[in-house]
Amino acid sequence: MIAVVSAAVVGGLAYLTGYGHGPGSAAFEKLPLWLITLIVIRAGVVEELFYRGYAIERLRMIGLGPFWSVTIPLVIFSLGHWSGGAANILIALAAGIILTGFYLWRRDLVANMIGHGLVDFVANVLPQLFS
Amino acid sequence: MATNNIGAPFSLMTDQPSIPKISRATWMGLFLSLFAMVVIRYAFVFFVPEITFAAAILKETLIWQAQRLFLSLSGVAKVYRLGRSASEHVAGGNQLPGDS
Numbered sequence: 001m002i003a004v005v006s007a008a009v010v011g012g013l014a015y016l017t018g019y020g021h022g023p024g025s026a027a028f029e030k031l032p033l034w035l036i037t038l039i040v041i042r043a044g045v046v047e048e049l050f051y052r053g054y055a056i057e058r059l060r061m062i063g064l065g066p067f068w069s070v071t072i073p074l075v076i077f078s079l080g081h082w083s084g085g086a087a088n089i090l091i092a093l094a095a096g097i098i099l100t101g102f103y104l105w106r107r108d109l110v111a112n113m114i115g116h117g118l119v120d121f122v123a124n125v126l127p128q129l130f131s
Numbered sequence: 132m133a134t135n136n137i138g139a140p141f142s143l144m145t146d147q148p149s150i151p152k153i154s155r156a157t158w159m160g161l162f163l164s165l166f167a168m169v170v171i172r173y174a175f176v177f178f179v180p181e182i183t184f185a186a187a188i189l190k191e192t193l194i195w196q197a198q199r200l201f202l203s204l205s206g207v208a209k210v211y212r213l214g215r216s217a218s219e220h221v222a223g224g225n226q227l228p229g230d231s
Contacts, residue, residue, distance in 0.1 A: 080172060
């Protein structure tokens with residue numbers, strides 16, 4: 001469910017912003033498929049652990065309110081994608097809001113990791129498999 | 132009236148401070164979780180503007196190393212080894228091993 005909702009929103013935003021057709025994306029697509037797959041898996045596991053599973057809970061624990069403990073990791077997560085341009089920041093922000101929402105709702109970090117990985121897989125690996 | 136209770140604890144006071152002491156491991160874990168990937172990405176964009184195979188391998192290796200460091204500092208890996216989800220553990224208000 002996380003993957004489906006995220007993929008729909010991310011796909012829609014990528015289409016609207018024209019993301020994925022820049023020189024950075026072209027260089028990324030030249031990497032071997034196994035490495036792109038590894039990067040996609042890493043992104044799901046590490047980013048969810050860093051920005052959702054640990055940061056939100058720990059910021060709450062050190063005394064921040066619910067709003068800031070969710071917003072700070074979300075903003076850093078989004079801005080961390082600036083290397084792909086403004087469109088990538090916007091897409092990361094939208095995906096981050098959905099993933100954070102699911103995390104707060106279900107508190108299931110593994111599901112978030114799988115959902116995040118699947119979205120990246122659909123966006124980066126599947127097109128190369130069928131091209 | 133004799134007042135020899137100066138310094139005595141007020142009846143509503145508790146021995147526990149209201150704000151728990153935050154360990155260095157928690158600050159380090161937070162710093163790593165929030166900024167490690169951003170710093171690594173920024174460094175690569177700055178030094179290697181066009182992504183290459185070697186640069187991608189090095190970047191991924193650095194990110195995995197940052198995660199390993201984070202896991203060992205925060206104790207999340209130990210929690211997972213015990214067969215318990217870290218998110219459940221933290222959401223339950225429990226201390227992670229690295230926070231003691």
